[in-house]
Amino acid sequence: MKTFTMPGADLQVPAVVLGLMRIAEKSDEEVRTLVRTAIDAGIDFVDHADLYGPTYHACERRFAEAMRLTPSEREALTIQTKCGIRQPGPYFDFSYEHILESVDGSLAALGTDYLDILLLHRPDALVEPDEVARAFDALHAAGKVRHFGVSNHTPGQVELLRHSVRQPLVANQIQLSVTHAPAIASGVAMNMGDLDQSIDRDNGIVDYCRLHGITLQAWSPFQARFFDGPFLGNPRYAELNTVIDRLAWKYEVPAEAIAVAWITRHPAQMQVVLGTTTPARVEAAARGADVHLSRSEWYEMFRAAGHTVP
Numbered sequence: 001m002k003t004f005t006m007p008g009a010d011l012q013v014p015a016v017v018l019g020l021m022r023i024a025e026k027s028d029e030e031v032r033t034l035v036r037t038a039i040d041a042g043i044d045f046v047d048h049a050d051l052y053g054p055t056y057h058a059c060e061r062r063f064a065e066a067m068r069l070t071p072s073e074r075e076a077l078t079i080q081t082k083c084g085i086r087q088p089g090p091y092f093d094f095s096y097e098h099i100l101e102s103v104d105g106s107l108a109a110l111g112t113d114y115l116d117i118l119l120l121h122r123p124d125a126l127v128e129p130d131e132v133a134r135a136f137d138a139l140h141a142a143g144k145v146r147h148f149g150v151s152n153h154t155p156g157q158v159e160l161l162r163h164s165v166r167q168p169l170v171a172n173q174i175q176l177s178v179t180h181a182p183a184i185a186s187g188v189a190m191n192m193g194d195l196d197q198s199i200d201r202d203n204g205i206v207d208y209c210r211l212h213g214i215t216l217q218a219w220s221p222f223q224a225r226f227f228d229g230p231f232l233g234n235p236r237y238a239e240l241n242t243v244i245d246r247l248a249w250k251y252e253v254p255a256e257a258i259a260v261a262w263i264t265r266h267p268a269q270m271q272v273v274l275g276t277t278t279p280a281r282v283e284a285a286a287r288g289a290d291v292h293l294s295r296s297e298w299y300e301m302f303r304a305a306g307h308t309v310p
């Protein structure tokens with residue numbers, strides 16, 4: 001497994017992360033097999049959110065109850081979770097009280113004294129950056145959170161937070177797969193009047209994160225679009241699957257690995273956040289971090305996914 005030192009954090013992290021959004025209904029044994037398969041494949045980093053599950057903290061609790069981590073097992077894992085989305089609603093809440101309350105809930109559910117990384121889940125239009133800074137200072141001083149980051153934030157939103165927050169913002173988790181890649185595709189087709197792909201939907205978040213040493217984390221790496229099922233084996237993406245299958249044969253890896261490799265090949269040094277609950281798919285996907293696609297192969301997948309290379 002390819003690993004790297006996360007800028008802004010003293011953490012050695014894998015290029016592939018295990019997301020645990022979909023484990024609420026899984027048994028202890030299923031969760032254990034899933035997580036242990038990931039760890040055996042070099043994925044010692046898990047992604048949670050207070051929101052995941054039918055009720056708050058349900059997936060965090062499911063994970064902790066199934067794993068019953070010893071202190072040394074806990075220490076060996078990087079545990080990341082998120083806060084800031086309120087239900088019912090939904091609405092967003094970056095208030096001091098909510099951030100602290102959410103973290104306490106996550107710590108209790110996860111059965112741990114500290115979070116390695118806390119992300120602000122989705123931008124709060126009513127954010128008061130000084131209030132976020134106060135919350136982060138309190139959590140950091142209490143030893144409850146070691147590192148902080150964001151998710152689904154634009155460069156301007158990150159800048160606004162960075163103006164007040166004293167700790168480095170180490171990660172920005174955004175939706176990214178070869179089929180859902182506006183963060184990359186708009187720049188490739190910059191300023192083309194008649195092409196929808198040319199619309200910049202995030203103000204250049206990839207370049208911004210590279211410039212500021214913020215690790216991009218790709219969520220839904222297998223979903224065609226927004227939670228509408230995977231593109232692998234999907235007849236709507238026949239051309240893409242033909243290319244993926246050929247590359248899988250060439251590199252002697254499963255198709256999932258090629259989907260992952262398309263993201264890890266990008267020089268921004270991104271992390272891929274898997275959501276599968278199938279251990280064999282975790283194993284397959286993990287192999288992608290060690291496949292280095294050529295430039296022409298990377299662009300061939302990009303074109304086959306429907307993007308324009310002008």
Ligand SMILES: NC(=O)c1ccc[n+]([C@@H]2O[C@H](COP(=O)([O-])OP(=O)(O)OC[C@H]3O[C@@H](n4cnc5c(N)ncnc54)[C@H](OP(=O)(O)O)[C@@H]3O)[C@@H](O)[C@H]2O)c1
Nearest residue numbers: 019020021047151219220221222223273274275276277278
């Ligand atoms: N920051 C955010 O706003 C945000 C939003 C959404 C998700 N996330 C994070 O990102 C993680 C991944 O999201 P996701 O679950 O939507 O991503 P995903 O990995 O693209 O999708 C996984 C889903 O696709 C299914 N699937 C079917 N065929 C597959 C194949 N060949 N390979 C892989 N998966 C296949 C999986 O089913 P099986 O389980 O049956 O294999 C699972 O339901 C989540 O766990 C969460 O941690 C973050």
